[in-house]
Amino acid sequence: LGGEKVKRKIVVVLFAVMLAFSGCSKGETSQPEKEPEKNESVKDDAEEELENGTDKIEQKLGVYYIDETTGEITRDEVTVAGELQEAIVAKLKEASVLSETCEVQSVSVNDSEDKIDLDVNTAFGDYLRGMGTTGSEQVLECVVRTYSEAYDCDGVKITENGNPLDTGHAVLEGYISYDR
Numbered sequence: 201l202g203g204e205k206v207k208r209k210i211v212v213v214l215f216a217v218m219l220a221f222s223g224c225s226k227g228e229t230s231q232p233e234k235e236p237e238k239n240e241s242v243k244d245d246a247e248e249e250l251e252n253g254t255d256k257i258e259q260k261l262g263v264y265y266i267d268e269t270t271g272e273i274t275r276d277e278v279t280v281a282g283e284l285q286e287a288i289v290a291k292l293k294e295a296s297v298l299s300e301t302c303e304v305q306s307v308s309v310n311d312s313e314d315k316i317d318l319d320v321n322t323a324f325g326d327y328l329r330g331m332g333t334t335g336s337e338q339v340l341e342c343v344v345r346t347y348s349e350a351y352d353c354d355g356v357k358i359t360e361n362g363n364p365l366d367t368g369h370a371v372l373e374g375y376i377s378y379d380r
Contacts, residue, residue: 261287262349264342265295273341288346297342299327305361307347314354315375316347325360329368336367344376 258281267274276295280287285307292298301323308317328336344356355375358365365372 263291263295264345265297266338288350297339302327309351316351316353316356318356318358320360325365333369341378345378
């Protein structure tokens with residue numbers, strides 16, 4: 201009988217020790233709860249980047265360019281990363297639509313009207329003014345189609361340093377659009 205009591209006490213003590221250790225291990229599993237805070241801050245940084253227009257998300261972009269062989273305007277789909285405005289200008293330069301000195305200084309999207317306002321630098325205007333009518337019209341069409349598709353808008357207004365763009369053949373005061 202006495203041996204039986206000792207065995208029970210040992211079992212109770214072992215059981216108590218096991219409970220104590222299981223309680224400690226539960227405490228250890230609560231430590232990873234700090235990890236979601238890190239994820240939340242990463243998420244906040246990503247959201248800030250998107251709001252600031254500096255997202256690094258890769259996306260498909262339709263770039264319009266003038267085919268050297270046929271002279272026709274052609275569309276090529278490319279993958280870009282980084283700020284969309286900068287990616288578009290870079291791809292239009294790579295496709296020889298724009299010269300290296302051409303820059304888009306600002307892009308303003310009016311979502312409620314599905315319109316975009318682009319303000320370009322003087323080099324952009326000079327580039328168009330140095331072309332014939334057909335060449336400048338093709339460049340404008342490539343730029344307008346690329347921006348319209350990228351921002352899912354129906355019209356693009358291009359200004360030069362805040363003033364209506366004078367191509368040397370026409371003064372562009374309104375929105376330009378092409379059938380998609």
